Amino acid sequence: MRESVVLQNLRAQIAQIEGAGARHAVVPFGIDAIDQRLPGGGLATGALHEVAGSPDLADDASATIFLAGILARIDGPVFWCLRWRDLFAPALHLAGLRADRVIYVEAGSDANVMLAMEECLRHPGLGGVVGEIGKYSTTASKRLQLAAEGSGVAAFVFRRASKVEQSVEGTAAMTRWRITASPSEDLGIPSLGRPRWQIALERVRGGNPHAWIVEGCDATGRLGLSSALVDRPAAAEDRQVAA
């Protein structure tokens, strides 16, 4: 008990020194199992987060909607910086991110996407900024993290077609996620149920990695955790502790 209090104090002190998380609001997922793993009980605004799919287009699509769902639950205009136009706006609308909230910036290259993101992040009052890039350096992540801290805007770097081994590079991002599609429940009729994703929290500042299987966003951008799935994360946790 005493030990955990000491640890908590230390964590609070570190958070204060790092200057992140403490000053800005957090966006909870509304699922306890996930929120309690995140410092502050949700995704910190005013910080940089990394999200990746995989080289598989379906996984990138899942990651897209994962992001859209988070942004749907934050107020304010959203800037989505792209290299080229393969994002289909009606799908964001279906996840609760309405068309009148999003402004797209087609920047053409990774370097330009980062320039556009930094420019956006200097403007306080936005709901969020997403940048889709292939590769970026630790230095770039630091710059974006600082810019996000300054304005209090939630920043997301979406690493397109990112391979698993790419995630070993250092980053200044607050969290790093990898979203992959997971087989959905068989309804027994020729129809598709709610999609399922494996969302892996690969890195979090002030916390431990973890993975969950969730049901994809509903029309308000909320993830679901069906009863059939509740046991599985627990099993995953046991494995992790054992490892």
Next chain:
Amino acid sequence: MRRVASVYLPHWSTDRLRRKTAKSPPDGGDTLSPTIPLVTAIPDHGRRIVAAVDAGARALGITPGMTITKARSFAPELAVVDAQPDADVDGLRRIALWAGQRYSPIVAPDAPDGLWLDITGCASLFSTEAALLKDLHRRIAAFGVAVQIAVADTAGCAHAVARHVPAGRPVTIEPGDHRKAIALLPIAALRLEAGIVEGLRKLGFERIEQLIGTPRGPLAKRFGRTLHRRLDQALGFAPEPIEPIFPEHLPRARRGFMEPIATPEAFARVIGDLVADAVDQLGRVGKGARRLDCYFHRVDGQTQVIRVGTAAPSRDPKHLSKLLAAKIETVEPGLGIEAMTLVVSLIEPMAARQGESLESLGKRGPDLAALVDALANRFGGRNVHRMMPQASAMPERSAATAPALDTARDAGWDDDLPRPARMLARPEPIEVIALLPDDAPRLFVWRGKRFRVTQGDGPERLHGEWWRDGGVEGEQPFAVRDYYQVETMSGGRYWLFRAGDGENPSTGSMRWFIHGAFA
């Protein structure tokens, strides 16, 4: 790299008269019929001579300088109108101002029958240089004015090619090719006095090529310095500035410097001053700036310009200065800038606003206009946009771009139609195993990878828009697509379709395509 377009209006005087009388016929009701040759006349030592001819008159052999009496002997029905040189120049100026609004900030009339456009860096507004020139050509031709256009690295070369290479479309001399392009043109293309051209012809000089290879000394002695100045201008060795013109009524500010300046910091300071002046003028007339052109006049006579646009009228000096300052790096100061001019080239009404009270300062929404402007000026106005619903049966056309600050439209797509988060720019063909006519595929191969389908949903049948002439429907007016959502072993969801309804070949080729991926 500088790119200059020269616009040549070969029959400007007569085209202008025809256009004018067609719009408002003179009291006599005498419009100028397009079938009757037309010339303009000026008095010369007690007789009248031809000043300008139209295409019909030229075809009959009538040339400027001929007496009217002689011209009438070629064509008795000839229409003769008194020349109005002032009105011609005035009309040219108006076209230049129009082109200045639309194509490039540096535009000047090139009396008596042409225009200069410095289109350096302006091509991106039309995506390519060729598209810009095509648009310019098409619009001037639509005025009913004959036009020839050429673009090259130097003004002299563009001028020569526009006048001596008759082509029905704009002629582009690729960067670096101007020497090659003018080599074969006649000496007269160099804009020399008739006497010099005649003298050179007597010496055996016909084409510019010959002139380039000949020692300069003797020629310069005989014909003066103009000859080689014109040659050097065409070859790009001597500067040939274009002095831009601006509409009189637009707010503008100018600063000249005792000593030329060349550093970005100095430019930024001057821009601040100029913007403050311009904003002051805008405030007095109740307008806001939509576009600013800042001209840098170099000591060598060249003019460079940076143009920025705003998404909404603005009178905020800080914001406008920032937009301009972001583009300073594109200015090449050379030996220095001796003067700077700021012209607010597009203005829109803007009401006076009350200053902010203390309470409103804290809870103000984000200043989207400022951010959108900054992004649009860096990445291009078309690349900062919203996606809005557009009524269309084909999914790829159901989302259309809209201006970034446009929120007026009702936003929303159907909530119950599944749509993929990632859509391929164009559907890619896939190999499938599926039961006809309407089962979802069991297996598909895309980009060399096999995907085993575990579950599927569909079809959603979409009919092409048969009333369209282009796109898919252009080739196949009764196009049908049957869309299926499928889930693969790994859980990935894809959007596949079959072109055609599975029975009737006129509805499509029955081939399968992948169009996107779902979450």
